[in-house]
Amino acid sequence: MKFRLLIVLLIVVFSEKIVAQELVTLEEAIALALEENYDVQIAQNLSLAAKTDEKYSIGALLPQLNGTASTNWVSNHQEFVFADESRNVSGNAKSNATNASLQAVWTLFDGTKMFATRERLEQIASQGELSVKNQIVNSISAVIVNYYNIVRQKQQLKAIQELMSVNEERVKVADRKVEVGIGARPELLQAKVDLNAQRTLAIQQETLIAQLKDQLNGLVGLKLPANYEVADTIMINLDITEPEISNDIENKNYQLLATEKNLDIAGLILHESRASRSPIINLNGSYNYSKTNNTKLINPFSSLESKINGFTYGFSMTLPILNGFNITRNVQQARINVRRQELIYNQQKQAVDVAVRNAYVNYDNTKKILVVEEENISLARENVTIALESFKRGVATFIELRTAQQSLAEAYNRLIAARYNTKVAETELLRLNGSLLK
Secondary structure, eight states: OHHHHHHHHHHHHHHHHHHHSEEOOHHHHHHHHHHHOHHHHHHHHHHHHHHHHHHTGGGGGSOEEEEEEEEEEEEEEEEEOOSSGGGOEEEEEEEEEEEEEEEEEEEEESTTHHHHHHHHHHHHHHHHHHHHHHHHHHHHHHHHHHHHHHHHHHHHHHHHHHHHHHHHHHHHHHHHHHHHTSSOHHHHHHHHHHHHHHHHHHHHHHHHHHHHHHHHHHHTTTOSOSSEEOOSSOOOOOOOOHHHHHTTGGGTOHHHHHHHHHHHHHHHHHHHHHHTTSOEEEEEEEEEEEEEEEEEOOOTTSOSEEEEEEEEEEEEEEOOOOSTTHHHHHHHHHHHHHHHHHHHHHHHHHHHHHHHHHHHHHHHHHHHHHHHHHHHHHHHHHHHHHHHHHHHTTSSOHHHHHHHHHHHHHHHHHHHHHHHHHHHHHHHHHHHHTGGGO
16 A cells, blocks of 8 residues: 555655646757757857958959058258368257158959959858758758657656566556466565566656756756757657658758868869969059158258158069979979869768668668557557466466566567667658758
8 A cells, every 4th residue: 555655645746746847849949059058059150250250352353452651850960061061060969850751552463363262262151051051951950850769768767667567467467366376476576576677767767868858958058948848759750761861962952062161162262372373463553752851960961841742653573483482382283182082072972871861771771660569569468468467367477477567578578679670760751851940
């Protein structure tokens, strides 16, 4: 009696705990992850840096304009000696000189290097956006897998509780048989041992669920409530086809698209390196102002004040002739880098193709297993019901009942695992296809 009362109290406490917890949907968890996940925020920060470079890349096409200004005071001791000694003079001379200039240099031609540089920065910014999308897809995938892992473990806990109810009935029947003298005490003891083992499993399962909830909370920046609950069922799309995922995968997989940008960027670096062989033609212009005020003049032939201002303009050309083969070396290194990026892209494309095929095979097989296990669980439940009723009437032994219970436990394990594995396989297909972002 005390034992049954303890079980009831545990169930009541557990039920109250669930009621008090706030339900968090998968959509809410994903929304929080997109806002608070640190991996997403870091990727967005890197993308913002690339966009900033791209935003100001127009500066490569504009002239450079620099202004300078200075003012100086001079105090010198001067001495002038002439053939006519009466004209000799010496003393301290003081003056103030003010200079200002505005200089402009506009590169008119550099082998189109400036255009390649600007396009390279645009491609880097575009790659940053793709990297953010790829990280978002990965984070969404992680949230989905973690969320439904909690659901999986909840279903596992529910299965344990169902098996506990069977064991409780088994304990009651064994106890009554011992009381009336038709049962063996070892059967009763074994039934209690099995029930205690399941109670231990239930406690361990609750611990695992709590840990998984903390992991999910970590993925969303610890923005979930202190106590929250998730859904009870795993929603699975069983209608995905392989062509739907694999067709045009090179334009859907964000990691592959970001890798392709590396190839484009390498080609532009090669363009920049080749352009270094071309002459550079600049349009130069400046405005200069100079004023000198001799406040204390010793040299009688010097002016008391001078002022100069005006414009200077013209063209200049720089032609690289010999620079230690640096340009040739840079061009060859750029060609090697282009080839390396081609190999990396082809390798990544192959890896994605293989991953899609493997993920679909896994998805298709888990669907088949799920159908079998959905049917099998009904058979296992019916078998336990029959075995329990037979045990009550004394037709079946406790060993037969225990065997039926173990079969039901294994059937639950396989079914719950099949549901979760099918969802994981579905999520992986959608991650590879980029559809999670949509």
